[in-house]
Amino acid sequence: MPDLAFLLPLILRMAVAASFVVTASFITERSGPVIGALIATLPISAGPTYVFLALDHDAAFIAEGALASLPTNAATLFLGLTYVLLAQRQSVLTSWGTAAIVWLALASLARLVHWSLAAGLLVNVIAFAICIAAQARYRHARMPPIARRWYDVPLRASLVAMLVATVVSLSGWAGPAISGILALFPIVFSSMMLILHPRIGGPATAAVIANSAWGLMGLGVAIAVLHVAAMHLGSAAGLSLALAVCVVWNFSLWWISRMRAKPAARHDARCRDVTKSNQGARQP
Template sequence: MSPDLAFILTLVLRMAITAAFVVSASFITERSGPVIGALVATLPISAGPSYVFLALDHGAAFIAEGALASLPINAATTFLGLTYVVLAQRRSALVSFAGAAAVWIALAILSRTIHWSLAGGIMANVITFAICLPLMRRFRHVRMPLITRRWYDVPLRALLVSTLAATVTTLSGWVGPDLSGVIALFPVVFSSMILILHPRIGGPPTAAVIANSGWGMMGLGVAIAVLHVAASRFGSVIALSLALATCLSWNLALWWNGRRKLKRL
């Protein structure tokens, strides 16, 4: 088998695996309501496969540096969520998404002008959540309407996430770990949910899913910091495992805390 053919087949396999992860998780989101949906959406179902593929192609130092670049992008995605939540109350899907995407792009470009340390990336996330969580709180409680799936749902989601996987895999060797870390955290899950759900069920219910994701995004930020530290000390395999365990434990704790509060009512 020629090297070019092997690369193409590997790329297609990676695209298919990533698409399967995100599409499955988004189905769970639609059936479970905004709270559970937000917890699923903030699991590393897009960034996780991207980082696994990066680890297969590069060493632990590449992963550690990429994770450091991903930390401020996690903050940028949270501001994307806040922007969308506010706009979606009165604006169309196109306007709401375009405004949120513009904020993300601006913050992502700004992040590239700063030489980030671990402390700086963590502080950026702390400030972001201190601003965004209180502002999103009042948009969290909206009844989720019944969702009827359309023929283009799966192809659209699969196209979005598989394109991201292909981009990360193809460009990582050229653009280096910093930009790879930015690309890996591109908000594919949020984007696909907004573009599919908003036209169908309206802005406020879709915004409720995004608004409920704030605490989950905080856990993702912690997982990225764990990935950075652990990759340098223990290698990629252990680091990725610890980061995944961090996300799962964080979101399970959020779910358990939510259930406990409901029982008290």
């Protein structure tokens, strides 16, 4: 018989984390690729996982885990790039499967290196520079209406619940490095790819992923903040500061995109007014 003192808290943690991801995914589907990408790159999967790890381990464990998460975040950038390029023409299984293999290969290689904070930040900057340029042409696509299917919520909830259960259960055995890698497993991206691609097509789903690079860069900064703050201020302060960095970063990206969209909207309105006036002038 499983120990109920362990099993019941684990089930609660799985349910809480799954509810975060499901809610964020629903918002993403209704808001278009830009806002959807900003929602997807909030720590809605890694955040609850790290909170639960902090309940079971000390601040040194969290700090070391965050250090291992830094290069893993760079691997997620390349996962996104791989998917975006393949999704233009390939099926969902080919696109996601190949991207997942790329992530696993890069995460496995990263595990072999003893990372410093500077090295972890550098590899994120390099990955960001490569991916943001390669994905630029795929960032704009119309998000068609989405008809829900019965398995959407169970699939998303089960994916993130399994991640939380795996990380929490194995953290004592695996240690902080592997726990930090597992905490950054791209559950949100994977669920979006697997669910949205068959319904709205590869290019539209790829647009959401392509817009995520800037948000992932902010997540990398937040992970670095978590590492430093956990060492000096403790886990609670580190997690709070990391969340604040993510929220402020993504809100800033949203505000910038909105400011850039206003001149284009005014230009389109003027064009429509000119067209209407010309049509009125041609009428007898």
